[in-house]
Amino acid sequence: MTGVRKIALIMVFSFVFLSFGLVYWQVVNADTMLDHPANRRAAFLQERITRGTIFDRNGIILAQTRVVEGKKIREYPHGDMFQPLLGYATVKYGSAGLEAAEAETLLGFNNKSLIHRFQNLFELDRRGNDIVLTLDYDLQKAAYEGLKGKKGAVVALNPQNGDVLALVSQPSYDANSLEDDWSKLINSQGSPLFNRAFAQYPPGSIMKIVTSAALFRADLDTTELYNCQGSVIINGQTITEQNHKVHGWVNYDLALAYSCNTYFAEHGLKAGMKSFIEGAAAFGFGKQIPFDLYIPISSLKNGEAIPDTLDLNLFAASTFGQGQVMISPFHVALITAGVANGGKIMVPKLIDRVLDSKQNIIYESTPEVWLTPLSEDEAEKVKSGMILAVNQGTASPGALSGVQIAAKTGSAEPGGNKNTHAWYVAFAPAENPIIAVAVLVEHGGAGGEAAAPIAKAVIEKALSKNASKMKEGMQ
DSSP: OHHHHHHHHHHHHHHHHHHHHHHIIIIITHHHHHHOTTOOHHHHHTTTEEOOOEEOTTSOEEEEEEEETTEEEEEOTTTTTTTTTSOEEETTTEEEHHHHHTHHHHTTOOOOOHHHHHHHHHOOOEEOOEEEESOOHHHHHHHHHHHTTSOEEEEEEOTTTOBEEEEEEESOOOGGGHHHHHHHHHTOTTOTTSOTTSSOBOOGGGGHHHHHHHHHHTTOOTTSOEEEOSEEEETTEEEEOGGGOOOEEEOHHHHHHHTOHHHHHHHHHHHOHHHHHHHHHHTTTTSOOOSSSOOOOOBSBTTBSSOSOOOHHHHHHHTTTOTTOBBOHHHHHHHHHHHHTTTOEEOOBSEEEEEOTTOOEEEEOOOOEEEOOSOHHHHHHHHHHHHHHHHHSTTGGGOBTTBOOEEEEEEEOOSSSOOOEEEEEEEESTTSOSEEEEEEETTOOOHHHHTHHHHHHHHHHHHHHHHHHHHHHHO
């Protein structure tokens, strides 16, 4: 009998152990498992749980689940306009983008109570939570139409609170036909599944905004005149102006407006490597951007986001955005918004609020400062140069009648025998900005030609909407 008892006890303990294991993985640790990229559970759950709807800030449906002949189908009413940001959610190919990042919310797994965890395990026939994004359909459309047919990205933010108003990546794809188009999409040279707003590129002259912080930190006299002769030799390396222009006598404002490489290279060196590296770190280089989706960390050097030191030639090239500097359009938009917001970069927000199945608010975003790379006075200095860039400098193609825009162009050399990437960043109205925009057109050439018209269209739409809202408020 002793042997039988031992076997019985072993079986009982084994059953208890397995039971606790089941409870731990299926209930206690369910959310962690759900978020794991290798887990397809979220995709299978949507067959039994109605995934929540995704709206823009004005209530326009961006993604929804409909039941057709007893089968749940995820639909994207606006085709490829909001992809790859929204991503997709399928049983066959899993999920990506916001659909993957917010699967727990959309499937209603947010409640952390043990009771709700058991309900998730046993009562699966229900509806998940809805998400209201900060995106504005009209601004997204303006950015989408401007970029259509090109490769690149557009990011628009409210600089005052960090709301992401538009986020477009091209080429894109239609998630409604994802399963039919899958083979074509993954083999496409244009990489439509890839979100270029989060990809990394050399910033070119956009980096001069960051280098400005180094000049201020070193207390250089920005009113002092500098004679640009079209090129300068630093440590045996010849630095030239774009199209070999000779700018003549310029101060800081004019150097930013005309995008003078030699000014920023020589003054960057005067400011010193320590000031430059610290200034870049203050703007978020080497830091993970707090956001709902993953964004690669911006870096000054290959394999080393914030190095202790830089080779002198690499340092000189980095001051005007060449060398090994890499940054995403999303981060560039944050930097631009920081200048617009008096030196404060707000935590970027994509999700405005979350509603449960009864439309009760279970989460609502609040503005929060992320970084303060510039003082108010320093931000005013950068803004002054950006205003001059629009009024009489390289950024003039983005000018709008009746409103003052502050902007900066960039033409970044990607290496090899390829056209430069075209950058354009701007905010408006300059005196009280409600929108900041960053546009990147891959191999687009000059930023003022290829990227400025896109930024201009987005800003124009934002200002028009704001004017209409103010008019309604006065009635």
